[in-house]
Amino acid sequence: MRLSRLSLLAALLLGAVGCKEADLAPVVAKIPPLAFVRYINAVPDTLNTTVRWIDQVEFTPQSFTNVPFRGMGQGGYQGLEAGARTLRVFTYDPNLNSSTNGLGAETKLLTELTQTFEAGKYYTLLHLGYARTGSTPAQRVIVIEDQLPAASTSVSIRAIHAGLGIANVDLHATAATTTTLVGSTPAFANVGLTNGTAGISAYAARATGAFAIQAAAAGTTTSLVAAAAPAGVAGTTTADPIAGATVAGSVMTAIAFPAAVAGSKAATAATPSIVFFLDRQPARTTP
Numbered sequence: 001m002r003l004s005r006l007s008l009l010a011a012l013l014l015g016a017v018g019c020k021e022a023d024l025a026p027v028v029a030k031i032p033p034l035a036f037v038r039y040i041n042a043v044p045d046t047l048n049t050t051v052r053w054i055d056q057v058e059f060t061p062q063s064f065t066n067v068p069f070r071g072m073g074q075g076g077y078q079g080l081e082a083g084a085r086t087l088r089v090f091t092y093d094p095n096l097n098s099s100t101n102g103l104g105a106e107t108k109l110l111t112e113l114t115q116t117f118e119a120g121k122y123y124t125l126l127h128l129g130y131a132r133t134g135s136t137p138a139q140r141v142i143v144i145e146d147q148l149p150a151a152s153t154s155v156s157i158r159a160i161h162a163g164l165g166i167a168n169v170d171l172h173a174t175a176a177t178t179t180t181l182v183g184s185t186p187a188f189a190n191v192g193l194t195n196g197t198a199g200i201s202a203y204a205a206r207a208t209g210a211f212a213i214q215a216a217a218a219g220t221t222t223s224l225v226a227a228a229a230p231a232g233v234a235g236t237t238t239a240d241p242i243a244g245a246t247v248a249g250s251v252m253t254a255i256a257f258p259a260a261v262a263g264s265k266a267a268t269a270a271t272p273s274i275v276f277f278l279d280r281q282p283a284r285t286t287p
Helices: 002-023
Strands: 034-042 048-053 078-081 083-093 105-117 122-128 140-145 155-161 169-174 188-191 204-206 212-217 223-228 251-257 273-280
Touching (some): 048 105, 078 083, 105 140, 155 169, 169 251, 212 273
Antiparallel strands (some): 034 078, 122 140, 155 204, 169 212, 251 273
16 A cells, blocks of 8 residues: 555656646747748928838847838848738827837837738838828838849949939949940840839849949939949958948849938938848858
């Protein structure tokens, strides 16, 4: 009888230990299929902007906050659960105190968008147009599927015309911002912006080395605006490379923006400009 009670007690203790070990087993998070999105603000006549995904919190970017005109949401591409997703974009005033965080406040709903995003694909959410009532084209978010080129030993560059009020342009890749365009063949010819839809070129490959992008009215050789591509930083065994004109495998987009509207609260930009965005970093060099 004593042996039976001891055996029962031992079984119960072993069972308790087994449950304890099971409770302590690691939990593996189930990651759903993801698309990858980034947000760029090309609205030249209002405050900074913030993107809020209103359908779910999990597997949703939380970092597209307080984005200035000509700026990109923090962190570049962010994972987003694939499928039909809904976002809203608000103006954001960093000088107003929020009741929730005290750091700033969303002040006005600008637009709402529902879009299907496919797993494994990359997208740029380009917010383009005017926010002021009566101005055309009216602001909206344009979804661009970024068909990134295959890894290579060259540098890949693409151009987007988001310059409201600016006619079609030829975009030239030149040695420097001051290089004459006489005799130059455009890298991207006759890129236009129609009905508030940005003109988007395909990616073009070029050899590594410093270069600039200059824009001229289509068919002319007078430079309207120019910007030098970032040089980038070569990788080492202790630091991964940073994309740029001199680093093989870099992928970039050059976007032409208009000037900020005079008297608006858009980030200061007195003249049209070209800004480079890094689409993909070169291959890692660290272990």
